[in-house]
Every structure is written in C-alpha cells, then in structure tokens.
Amino acid sequence: NAGVTQTPKFRVLKTGQSMTLLCAQDMNHEYMYWYRQDPGMGLRLIHYSVGEGTTAKGEVPDGYNVSRLKKQNFLLGLESAAPSQTSVYFCASRAPDGGSNQPQHFGDGTRLSIL
C-alpha cells in the first residue's frame, strides 16, 4: 500500500538548473497538492489540482510550474532554480468530500538544495 510516493527524495541543484519533481498516488484521489516547508514558515501551498488536466495557483506559485496529465501523477517543475527555492517539498492527495470532509495524505518529501 504505497499511498503517495515522491521522487527523488534528495536533490542538489546549481542555480539556474531546471528539474521536475514527481508525485504519484495509488488511491485514485481527485485532488493533489504541492507544498513547500521551510523553517519558521510552515507548509505553504504552491499549486494544486482538482482533477486530471486541471491546475491552479496556491499561495507561493512563482518560479514553479505543474502538470496533471494523468490522474495519479502530479509533476512540479522548477524552470530556473534559485537558492530561495531550497526547501522540503511535499506532495499530498485527497479524495473529494462526498458529504464528509476528507483528510490529505502526504508523501515523505523531496529535500532540495539549490547552490
């Protein structure tokens, strides 16, 4: 029972490089989210998706792009990495409410360092 899987777990990039973080969920959830977590800042929503083919901006979207081509996958892209994007990135998924409020299920994060 994998739940939410994030790859890679760790990555070091140089400023200006690009990369894609992958999130995969096997729970058939409609909603998926990307957060970043920084010391003293808590979890902040970057982008989210309410279904295959849809994406929307969260609280801190600048410098990131996302795609949801398949229901089970949510990709987060860094176009030109900056040191300010050094963070731990978490993906989460959630089922629609269907009359009861559903919790979010998180992966174990990707630790990204930008030098």
Add this chain to the structure above:
Amino acid sequence: SQKIEQNSEALNIQEGKTATLTCNYTNYSPAYLQWYRQDPGRGPVFLLLIRENEKEKRKERLKVTFDTTLKQSLFHITASQPADSATYLCALDITGGSNYKLTFGKGTLLTVNP
C-alpha cells in the same frame, strides 16, 4: 488577512502528563479543523478532524475541542509517552467553502521526556 497560530513552537512535558496544544485562527469561520502529526524527515499524517458543530472529538488518548466563539481548537494527548514526541500541525479551510484547500499552522514541536 487570515492567520492561524499555534500557541508555541515547542512544548516539553514529562511522560504520563497531559499535553495541551493550542490552535487559534482569526478572520474566518471554518466548517472544520484538522490536526496532523509530523515526524522528522516524514510527511504529515492525519490524526483527527472536528466539525464546527462538534464541541469535542476523541480517538484513543487524543482529544480535540473546537470553540468557534473563541476561534480556537485545543489538542490534548493524555498519558503522554516519549513516542508521542513529534510536531503537531493544525489546518483549516479558509477558502470560503470550496473545501479542498487547507492552510496549515506552523506547528508545535512536542517533546515528551521519560
């Protein structure tokens, strides 16, 4: 602007005591509030959800209260154990009923000393 505040960054208690964590919010009336646990190097894990019309909810040694007048939720762990040491996050939907986005507090690091 919306604010979610958890009472302290860190809380230290002795094993066997009750830990009480606070989550306060302003400028909003959420339909529900959630509590998560996060261990070092791991993602948050859902613990409990309480709705606005519920005053209290329990799960084993955990108890959550929700006071919509005070705009506050209290999270209690009774008979605490060292294994309860973790960061605890509260979260609520502040999007006016869309019900699919959560905003998280910064968390409280609980340490239970043997």
